[in-house]
Amino acid sequence: MKKFITNNYTLYSIGFILFLLIWTVISLSIQERDLIFPDPLSTLKTTFELLKTSYVYKSLGASFLKMIIGFLISLALALIFGTIAGNIKYSEKIMAPTILILKTIPTASLVFLFLVLFNAKYTPIAIVALISFPILFESVLGGIKNIDKDILDALKMENCSEFRKLIKVKLPLAFPYILVGIFSSFALSFKIEIMAEVISGSTSYGLGSAISSAQKNNPADMAPIFAYSLIAIIFIILFSLITRLIANKLKIIDVKF
Amino acid sequence: MKKTFLFSLSLVALMVGCSKGNTTENKPLKIIAPVGAPAYAFYNEYNNENFETNAVPKNIIAQMTSSSENDIVVIDTTSGIQAINNGAPYKIASTITFGNFYIASTGNDENTTMEGDDKIILFGQGQTPDKIFHYLYGSEFDANIEYVAAASDAAACLVSGKNVATGSSVDYVFLAQPALQVALSNQNAATYGKASIYESIQEKYEAKNEGKKMMQASVFVKNTANKESVNTFLGNLKTNITSLLETPALLSSTVGTLELDVQKTKFGAPAAVVQAVTTKGNQLGLGYLEAFANKEAIDTFLGLFNIQQTNEEIYYK
Numbered sequence: 097m098k099k100f101i102t103n104n105y106t107l108y109s110i111g112f113i114l115f116l117l118i119w120t121v122i123s124l125s126i127q128e129r130d131l132i133f134p135d136p137l138s139t140l141k142t143t144f145e146l147l148k149t150s151y152v153y154k155s156l157g158a159s160f161l162k163m164i165i166g167f168l169i170s171l172a173l174a175l176i177f178g179t180i181a182g183n184i185k186y187s188e189k190i191m192a193p194t195i196l197i198l199k200t201i202p203t204a205s206l207v208f209l210f211l212v213l214f215n216a217k218y219t220p221i222a223i224v225a226l227i228s229f230p231i232l233f234e235s236v237l238g239g240i241k242n243i244d245k246d247i248l249d250a251l252k253m254e255n256c257s258e259f260r261k262l263i264k265v266k267l268p269l270a271f272p273y274i275l276v277g278i279f280s281s282f283a284l285s286f287k288i289e290i291m292a293e294v295i296s297g298s299t300s301y302g303l304g305s306a307i308s309s310a311q312k313n314n315p316a317d318m319a320p321i322f323a324y325s326l327i328a329i330i331f332i333i334l335f336s337l338i339t340r341l342i343a344n345k346l347k348i349i350d351v352k353f
Numbered sequence: 354m355k356k357t358f359l360f361s362l363s364l365v366a367l368m369v370g371c372s373k374g375n376t377t378e379n380k381p382l383k384i385i386a387p388v389g390a391p392a393y394a395f396y397n398e399y400n401n402e403n404f405e406t407n408a409v410p411k412n413i414i415a416q417m418t419s420s421s422e423n424d425i426v427v428i429d430t431t432s433g434i435q436a437i438n439n440g441a442p443y444k445i446a447s448t449i450t451f452g453n454f455y456i457a458s459t460g461n462d463e464n465t466t467m468e469g470d471d472k473i474i475l476f477g478q479g480q481t482p483d484k485i486f487h488y489l490y491g492s493e494f495d496a497n498i499e500y501v502a503a504a505s506d507a508a509a510c511l512v513s514g515k516n517v518a519t520g521s522s523v524d525y526v527f528l529a530q531p532a533l534q535v536a537l538s539n540q541n542a543a544t545y546g547k548a549s550i551y552e553s554i555q556e557k558y559e560a561k562n563e564g565k566k567m568m569q570a571s572v573f574v575k576n577t578a579n580k581e582s583v584n585t586f587l588g589n590l591k592t593n594i595t596s597l598l599e600t601p602a603l604l605s606s607t608v609g610t611l612e613l614d615v616q617k618t619k620f621g622a623p624a625a626v627v628q629a630v631t632t633k634g635n636q637l638g639l640g641y642l643e644a645f646a647n648k649e650a651i652d653t654f655l656g657l658f659n660i661q662q663t664n665e666e667i668y669y670k
Contacts, residue, residue: 149612151614208415212415215405215416297413298407299388299618313617314539316509316512316513
């Protein structure tokens with residue numbers, strides 16, 4: 097019995113049921129429920145209705161694609177600057193203020209800046225790239241800094257270029273750290289993408305645009321907004337689970353569920 | 354010999370590259386408009402990838418810079434002119450929206466006449482709706498005015514008959530088409546069947562200004578845009594708007610062919626709703642007037658916002 101209660105899946109289920117209960121209680125305590133806080137059931141009903149339309153899939157796909165582009169730009173930059181910081185003396189300290197500023201700058205300020213520099217269509221991509229950069233940078237840097245000293249000493253004896261050492265030894269050894277950084281910033285990037293779409297006022301396909309449009313076109317019904325959010329949550333959880341399962345299968349990292 | 358050939362080739366490539374960068378000929382015009390009534394003036398561009406809309410008008414103004422790729426910007430007249438006064442490299446060419454504001458009754462007011470003790474909802478404190486309302490009605494209703502941030506919040510008040518933020522019962526709501534029609538036709542609304550249009554703001558404005566139109570939203574042209582292309586574009590725009598007002602059904606064969614959700618997101622309302630309000634006496638307030646020929650009307654409108662009279666230089670001729 098104790099084993100059953102302390103089982104991870106049982107605990108997750110209890111947490112999930114508790115969450116649904118709190119959601120229902122809050123919803124029931126609000127008079128204008130549909131207007132302000134729809135209950136789980138009406139949210140689920142609207143979600144199923146939305147899932148029947150192709151617009152949702154196109155929007156989800158567009159948001160995901162934009163997020164991936166931004167994320168890959170960020171990863172490329174993080175690999176370049178992270179390896180520089182991890183290999184060249186003093187460069188970590190020189191880069192530290194920039195990384196700190198990027199970590200703390202309000203996202204909304206960046207949205208307005210990028211709106212002027214680019215346009216609404218590309219703003220979310222730029223935002224995702226810049227917001228996820230410090231996390232990915234630190235994971236690359238952490239990975240390189242945590243390479244065993246003996247391995248580094250052995251590398252010094254090798255008669256090959258620094259670039260070759262980096263590609264063949266250092267980055268593969270740092271990879272598990274980088275992967276943890278990727279996983280931890282992935283959900284954040286998707287949230288940022290959706291928020292940037294809303295603030296930038298983009299009207300092309302995207303979950304943020306869909307949420308904004310739902311709010312404008314039917315302001316007396318919050319259920320579609322909750323439903324779009326639920327779709328985003330389910331998508332990101334499923335995506336994270338699948339990628340982590342693959343990583344586990346390939347024995348790249350060991351992540352417990 | 355080989356070096357001379359390579360040098361000549363690079364020189365030619367450089368010249369071609371430079372000349373391509375400077376020309377604006379044959380380049381399709383990039384257009385941006387806010388969702389809502391002005392976007393529907395571009396119903397014929399529904400499939401044009403160079404036509405873009407934005408749900409946040411302030412973001413359009415923020416993009417009125419010299420590095421902007423937008424040759425044509427549609428925005429409310431006051432904001433556009435203020436942007437030009439602040440250095441935006443654009444000129445005003447024409448006005449295409451002449452007021453789509455209405456006061457709607459929620460049906461809660463028993464004597465059906467707007468009076469000082471009635472609760473009125475206005476959106477955008479200090480913005481165009483607020484200024485126009487006070488210009489037309491003075492401060493008679495100020496004691497019972499409640500402000501909400503956006504038109505969508507005002508629509509929520511009309512639909513529910515209440516101000517969600519304060520919980521108070523609402524009698525009248527200042528709202529713009531097509532959001533108004535969307536709210537009135539919402540069958541799940543608490544005010545469905547009771548709510549109705551109380552007064553047309555543009556009619557009241559014209560009556561007060563000897564027939565001068567409310568120059569609400571205008572077309573602004575970038576200084577570097579190709580004049581020939583712009584003139585053709587403006588001619589087509591005028592023809593398209595005239596055709597739409599004569600035959601609102603044109604919407605169903607253009608914007609109406611898009612997915613319903615795309616219609617709502619890109620244009621701000623379903624084509625069917627807009628078609629209905631256009632049929633009912635052009636409630637979107639669409640039209641076409643050249644800006645320079647109507648400088649006086651523009652100056653009168655800007656006067657509401659304490660903006661000084663416009664200089665002839667800001668007009669596209």
